[in-house]
Amino acid sequence: MNEHSVEPQAAMEPPAPPPSPIFNLPGPVLAALALLGLIYAVQSLFLSGNGLDWLFFNFGFIPLRYITPLSEQGPQLLWTPITYSLLHGSTEHIVFNGLWLMAFGTPVARRIGAFRFVTFWVLSAIASAALHAALNWGEATLLIGASGVVSGLMGAACRFAFPPQQRIARPAHLNARLSMLEAFRSRTVVAFILFWFVGNLLIAVGVPLIGDGSQAIAWDAHIGGFIFGFVLFGLFDRKPPEEPLTSETSDILQS
Numbered sequence: 001m002n003e004h005s006v007e008p009q010a011a012m013e014p015p016a017p018p019p020s021p022i023f024n025l026p027g028p029v030l031a032a033l034a035l036l037g038l039i040y041a042v043q044s045l046f047l048s049g050n051g052l053d054w055l056f057f058n059f060g061f062i063p064l065r066y067i068t069p070l071s072e073q074g075p076q077l078l079w080t081p082i083t084y085s086l087l088h089g090s091t092e093h094i095v096f097n098g099l100w101l102m103a104f105g106t107p108v109a110r111r112i113g114a115f116r117f118v119t120f121w122v123l124s125a126i127a128s129a130a131l132h133a134a135l136n137w138g139e140a141t142l143l144i145g146a147s148g149v150v151s152g153l154m155g156a157a158c159r160f161a162f163p164p165q166q167r168i169a170r171p172a173h174l175n176a177r178l179s180m181l182e183a184f185r186s187r188t189v190v191a192f193i194l195f196w197f198v199g200n201l202l203i204a205v206g207v208p209l210i211g212d213g214s215q216a217i218a219w220d221a222h223i224g225g226f227i228f229g230f231v232l233f234g235l236f237d238r239k240p241p242e243e244p245l246t247s248e249t250s251d252i253l254q255s
Contacts, residue, residue, distance in 0.1 A: 025102060026109040028117040033098055036146060039086055040094050059083040061143040063133040085125040087144040097146045104153040107161050111173035116236045123232075124152030124225045131224030143218050148225035154196065155229030156236070162188040177237050180230070196226065 025033075043055055058076050061084035065077045088094035109117045128148025132141075159180075161172040183189045200219040 025106055028109040028114045029102060029105045032101060032105065032121070032146075036086060036088065036094060036098065040088050040091075043087070056087065056142055056144060060087060061129045061132070062140060063136045063143075064138055064140045066133060067138045081126045081129040082122050084129065084144050085121070085146045085149050088146070089144055093145055097150055100150045101146065101153070104150065104157045104161075107172040108153050108156050110171070111160065112236050112238060116238070120152065120156070120229075120236050121149050124149045124228050127228035128152070128218075128221040128225040131227075132218055132221040135220045141216075143221060145218070147218065148221040151196075151222040151225035152229035155226040155231075156233040158183055158189050158192060158230055159233045159237075162186060162192065177234065183230075193230075197223075 043052060047055060058074075059080060061080045065073060065080070088097065105117075108120070112120065125148060128151070129143060132143050132148075157172070158178075160175045160177045178186065178189070200222050203217050203219040
């Protein structure tokens, strides 16, 4: 009798939820993190000073190239507006960019998919480098790092990841896209944009926000990427799915 009395209770218990994956990140973000980490590991472990100079010269972005006659330079000016975004100068640099890439790349990647994410990366890198070149025209500065792309992802996220207060929390990538006018009517979006721009203006005048400030930070590339992502995100966007997936609820951005 006793054993039969236990079975109905056990039958009424809901099934245990499936375990959450340890790394709940979309494939494009994981691939980007792996590529950035692999490149940085190779340059840190296997390249000497001369090797690093060769790497940064051939794959970093240098505005001076664009006033140099083609007859006096190689073809690096064709790919360096993109490849610079895959290089980093220190562990702090790549860790900082990696964390922000996970935070803002996740909702964007889930919303637009892998192909559009890669296209967004390439074009936002070019936009970041373009503004940096315009403000540093003809200078022999070296631009490296994914910060411009990450800033572009932040700008894109402002168009959908900060919705008005909702009764039911939804993954950020399922929200409707705001027009630019609607985005500027959102106090959360405006507060985020102001905070972001003030932070970069402080960097521009020499006030470091993180670290000792001994390394120059390309604040202009950040702004170029952010404007690109905010203004042009609609060209990459697609209609979000109707129902959220249970394994994709970690990208909710709340104010």
